[in-house]
Amino acid sequence: MFFLPKVVVNDDKESLAKGETTAAVPEGHSEDDGHNHGAEGEAAADVHTKATPEQLLALTTARAKYNKATDTQTKNRLATELAAAYAAASKYDSAGYYYEIAANARGGEKSYKKAGDAYYEAFTFAATQQRAGELGAKARNMYEQVLKNNPSDLDAKTNVAMTYIASSNPMQGITLLREVIATDPNNQKALFNLGILSIQSGQYDKAVDRFRQLVAVNPEHVEGTFYLALSLANTGEKEEAKTLFNKVKGMSNDPALNTSVDEELAKLN
Known part of the structure; x- marks a missing residue:
């Protein structure tokens, strides 16, 4: 990722x-x-x-x-x-x-x-x-x-x-x-790291909760948005995941990030 x-x-x-x-x-x-x-x-x-x-x-x-x-x-x-x-x-x-x-x-x-x-x-x-x-x-x-x-x-x-x-x-x-x-409760760094740890342990439902809170606090958090989309994709919420992955592409011009997003979108199609 x-x-x-x-x-x-x-x-x-x-x-x-x-x-x-x-x-x-x-x-x-x-x-x-x-x-x-x-x-x-x-x-x-x-x-x-x-x-x-x-x-x-x-x-x-x-x-x-x-x-x-x-x-x-x-x-x-x-x-x-x-x-x-x-x-x-x-x-x-x-x-x-x-x-x-x-x-x-x-x-x-x-x-x-x-x-x-x-x-x-x-x-x-x-x-x-x-x-x-x-x-x-x-x-x-x-x-x-x-x-x-x-x-x-x-x-x-x-x-x-x-x-x-x-x-x-x-x-x-x-x-x-x-x-x-x-x-x-809105500490962005702690929310992000707890979300990452939930992903690492395969607890995508918990990761969704952490990253939802993170992007609610900071809607421009690129990493948080990316991982919220990834977590949603792994909990079966494919349409919302697609929407967020596409949003990520509009939030950053980083070619490596866009490549990663495209790979995730391809898995959902």
């Missing part, structure tokens, strides 16, 4: 673990240009946006400045700059590594959130369950610092939930998502 993430399934339980970034290096730091992503990281290079020459130059410059720094204070300050350069080049595990260095030195909710978001982005591309577990754990550690200061940060809580779903304890993640929904 066009929007459907890669998954790792544990026994009979759905487990969302989208993609892999790279082979492990110190503390989750990925190798890249100037290093080398390595064979295992090649798949991730295809998933992530290719870095432009300008982004690679900025990364090389930031890395040189960081390596040249001798005092701890300057190095910690430059860690944020280097992390941003890695993020711009779509090297999210490396970005997380340096954002974490900066966060541990500086403290503060925003600093830990940046590190958590970078690790989470890397987690979403983890191609193996082991790598997803490593990056998910790093993201959780950062988000836990965020939630200590701001328990109402539902975005961080939702991301923590998704890392658990890719772990050996997926029910803890589902429980957290339900807690988010209990606090904010």
Whole structure:
């Protein structure tokens, strides 16, 4: 499916673990240009946006400045700059590594959130369950610092939930998502992820409920509309599914999405 993430399934339980970034290096730091992503990281290079020459130059410059720094204070300050350069080049595990260095030195909710978001982005591309577990754990550690200061940060809580779903304890993640929904019934991210998990477990009727609510909250949610159509198709509501699939084609000019929609429509004809 066009929007459907890669998954790792544990026994009979759905487990969302989208993609892999790279082979492990110190503390989750990925190798890249100037290093080398390595064979295992090649798949991730295809998933992530290719870095432009300008982004690679900025990364090389930031890395040189960081390596040249001798005092701890300057190095910690430059860690944020280097992390941003890695993020711009779509090297999210490396970005997380340096954002974490900066966060541990500086403290503060925003600093830990940046590190958590970078690790989470890397987690979403983890191609193996082991790598997803490593990056998910790093993201959780950062988000836990965020939630200590701001328990109402539902975005961080939702991301923590998704890392658990890719772990050996997926029910803890589902429980957290339900807690988010209990606090904010219209939380789009939680509704979307619960809908995806329902699809993964073949519970299309529940998926219909989640995605109906999502598109009611945000009628322009392309992914939500696509998956509502897909869920309806799998519950026998073919005519409504066709209508929604055609609506999706009018919501986006993405050729890959349109191809996916056409494939689903062909199944219904």
